[in-house]
Amino acid sequence: MLSRLLAPALIAAAVGGGTLAAPAPATPTEMAVVSSAGILRTDAAHTDPGRIYQFGSVSKTITAAALEAGDLPLTTPVAEVLPALRDTELAHRGTTLADLLGHTSGLPHDITLTDGAGVELSDIVDQPLGERGYRYSSLNYVLLQAVLEETGPDFATVAPGVVTDGDVPAGSVPFLSWRMPLPARHDPTGLGYGYLAGDITTLANFAARQLAEPSAAWRQESMLIDARADTEVTTYRHSGAVPGYFAHVTLVPELDRAVVLLTAYYGETEAQRLGAWADNLVRAELGGRVDPLPAPSRLSMWLMMTCLLPVLALALRPRRWVVVAAALIAVVSLTAPYVLGYPLHHLWPWAPDIAAVVVLWSALWLLAAGIIRFRWRYRHPPATP
Structure with missing residues (x-):
């Protein structure tokens, strides 16, 4: 009390x-x-x-x-309700409404679909299914919404x-x-x-x-x-x-x-x-004990500080390999989110500071590559005939 x-x-x-x-x-x-x-x-x-x-x-x-x-029993196969799913792996497995409710259909959790302009059933039927068992996926509930729209x-x-x-x-x-x-x-x-x-x-x-x-x-x-x-x-x-x-x-x-x-x-x-x-x-x-909260994340602040590295690279002696390395870092940094499955346009609404750091980091490395190349060309002008 x-x-x-x-x-x-x-x-x-x-x-x-x-x-x-x-x-x-x-x-x-x-x-x-x-x-x-x-x-x-x-x-x-x-x-x-x-x-x-x-x-x-x-x-x-x-x-x-x-x-x-x-009125639908949860044992109803989802392909019986949604004709677009017939002749798909979901239908062949006999995936039921209960499977979708419990995230046991095997559908993947693909944020590039659910964070896009809207998920269509045709996008889901092409998804590779994993093994049966719990696998959290919002795609299950996209299908359940479609079931409700069909049947109420x-x-x-x-x-x-x-x-x-x-x-x-x-x-x-x-x-x-x-x-x-x-x-x-x-x-x-x-x-x-x-x-x-x-x-x-x-x-x-x-x-x-x-x-x-x-x-x-x-x-x-x-x-x-x-x-x-x-x-x-x-x-x-x-x-x-x-x-x-x-x-x-x-x-x-x-x-x-x-x-x-x-x-x-x-x-x-x-x-x-x-x-x-x-x-x-x-x-x-509920009458229990509360605990201290974790400190606010400082990840983006630390990442922002790393943007000083391209500036410090300008202190290096101008060489071709420095130009190539700076340009390569910029390209890899800008493409890495896409390779990891977090494109920048999807990353922005969830973590805009991280997305901004990636863009700034890449832009600064490209700028550093350009400046270093200019300095190298200035020190090594092309021979005149």
Whole structure:
């Protein structure tokens, strides 16, 4: 009881002040605590009532609940519902709706598809399948959205008030040591896996209904509430992120409580810190102990400092091999993200500071190569006949 009364102070000590401390300065952030009877209380920082947030992968829980509320048995082969999948490996394997719900279809997690202009079924049927077994992939939920569009019900059936038209204000991403606004992206073919949106009331009411029977998309875990008392509870959890937005929901059916968090801030370099922030708020609400947050990432700052190296290279004595080396470094650095599967146009919305460093680093090495070559030619002018 004492720890529950002190929860606001514990949160403030762990995440930086205020009853609900935003994960970054002046970031719109909201929290709701609910029971199966409905919303018990809400808290907000730096925002107005009714503010819309994108749910990220928490959208998958709404998709799963909608599918389970429909008339199709989960043992239904997906190719029976979507004719475009007939004569594909998914059909030959007998992939069912349950396989898609549980990420056991073998589909890969390909961000170059899900972060593109929109995923078509024709893009998915050409994907190589891995072995059966758990393999997280948003492509599963692209297919489930297509199933819902064919058979119903729609998302609003299980989450009244959910926004599907893309009318979402800008979120924000970390950029070096600042917070940079980022226009919200809308992908109508990706609603089922990450681009559903709504206000805190919409998601909180959905969580309250899910307390009675969590859908298949939730991850069941044992959460340590208080290590000193060795107190654990069974939780059903899901976090979600799209560029500029982070969402988290924890259901604790045995305590008849759920905690819902929404914030207009997300970047890949801050993913670990945002996860710890969400865990702290959940533990504080459940009467447990919160832990210090990881320090904000300084990766992009350190990478930015490496951009001094091309400048220092100008101090080298002008030689042909120095020119070649500088140009080669520039080309390799600029192409490396594409080889690793993170093209710059996909990397930018998730980690714009890292993308900017890659471009600046490569440009400076090219500039250094040009300057060094000019100096070498100046010292070694071509012989005149």
